[in-house]
Amino acid sequence: MYKFHKVKIKNIQQETNDAVIWTLDVPEYYKGTFIWHAGQHLTFKKMIDGEEIRRSYSILSATKSDEIKILIKKIVDGKFSQAAQSEYEIGQTIEVMPPTGHFSLSSQNDKTYAFFAAGSGITPIMSMIYEVLYNSNSQINLYYGNSTVESTLLKRQLTDLKDEFQQRLSISYFLSQEPIDIALFSGRIDKDKVNKIFDKELKNLDVVGYYLCGPGGMIDEVSKVLMENNVSSKIIHSEQFLSEGQVITDKQKTAKVDSGVMVTIDGVTSHYEIKEGEEKTLLDAALDAKIKMPYSCKAGVCATCRCKLREGQVEMINNYSLEDWELEKGYILSCQSIPKTKKISIDYDC
Numbered sequence: 001m002y003k004f005h006k007v008k009i010k011n012i013q014q015e016t017n018d019a020v021i022w023t024l025d026v027p028e029y030y031k032g033t034f035i036w037h038a039g040q041h042l043t044f045k046k047m048i049d050g051e052e053i054r055r056s057y058s059i060l061s062a063t064k065s066d067e068i069k070i071l072i073k074k075i076v077d078g079k080f081s082q083a084a085q086s087e088y089e090i091g092q093t094i095e096v097m098p099p100t101g102h103f104s105l106s107s108q109n110d111k112t113y114a115f116f117a118a119g120s121g122i123t124p125i126m127s128m129i130y131e132v133l134y135n136s137n138s139q140i141n142l143y144y145g146n147s148t149v150e151s152t153l154l155k156r157q158l159t160d161l162k163d164e165f166q167q168r169l170s171i172s173y174f175l176s177q178e179p180i181d182i183a184l185f186s187g188r189i190d191k192d193k194v195n196k197i198f199d200k201e202l203k204n205l206d207v208v209g210y211y212l213c214g215p216g217g218m219i220d221e222v223s224k225v226l227m228e229n230n231v232s233s234k235i236i237h238s239e240q241f242l243s244e245g246q247v248i249t250d251k252q253k254t255a256k257v258d259s260g261v262m263v264t265i266d267g268v269t270s271h272y273e274i275k276e277g278e279e280k281t282l283l284d285a286a287l288d289a290k291i292k293m294p295y296s297c298k299a300g301v302c303a304t305c306r307c308k309l310r311e312g313q314v315e316m317i318n319n320y321s322l323e324d325w326e327l328e329k330g331y332i333l334s335c336q337s338i339p340k341t342k343k344i345s346i347d348y349d350c
């Protein structure tokens, strides 16, 4: 499951000045492996200047679509995203891991779904919108922030959906760097705006799930307002959007004890060690021991490295992706975990 596969780029389409959409040509014999839930992402790898770079991009296609599309926005100093805009051509091969990620949605009938997205955060949300519109009769309220109209990603696709599903899809656009007459929609999505939206619209609806994707600040503010308005945290789901290569912590990741780690992955169990004082997470030490564990962001955001802690204890430095129920069931992020006990056992197969 965690292997990389060679896949051709079937089409490259310019979405905005600094973003492209790739359509992938998944060979027939991989199609069973490349099935995804709305909201999941793909991890790509590329060698740049002798260094292996991995990056995750959310799938924006509908789950039953024949085509897998991803959107890559150019980031200043982002090695992969810059290469994606100019170096790759149609027909070229790229290495990609099958879909992963737990920020996903399966639609129910007769409900309302509320989505908050900012910038590139629209990509997993787009797949979720298709999921709800195509596979249920439920309603959608989308609140979507960008800096300008021109930089608004997937605007045409959203407009087409709005035309097709006028009664079921409501979209509110927010612009932070372009004047709008209506004050509520002028500026970024913040606490004050979410309070007003909740009061005016959401509190009267039977919302079965809130799905938030964007920068950490937006997610924190929206979640806080929802919880202050007695929305259960169980129905608030989020995925933080992290710029390519961005590291969001400088916290220490020093191992507290000598620890022997057993890891099971794709049915194979391996053993490796971490010495007290080493500046290594469970993932770092496994990669040093040449054990292939899945990862992408190494920042606690994408959850590609999510596994179950079967034995022992760890300290997680950051967690921007696992929800409370996953922590209660013993799931951890190996890229953020340092051992606290002499024996650790982790499992990727559950």
Ligand code: FES
Binding pocket: 294, 295, 296, 297, 298, 299, 300, 301, 302, 303, 304, 305, 306, 321, 333, 334, 335, 336
């Ligand atoms: S690799 Fe992304 S959360 Fe661990």
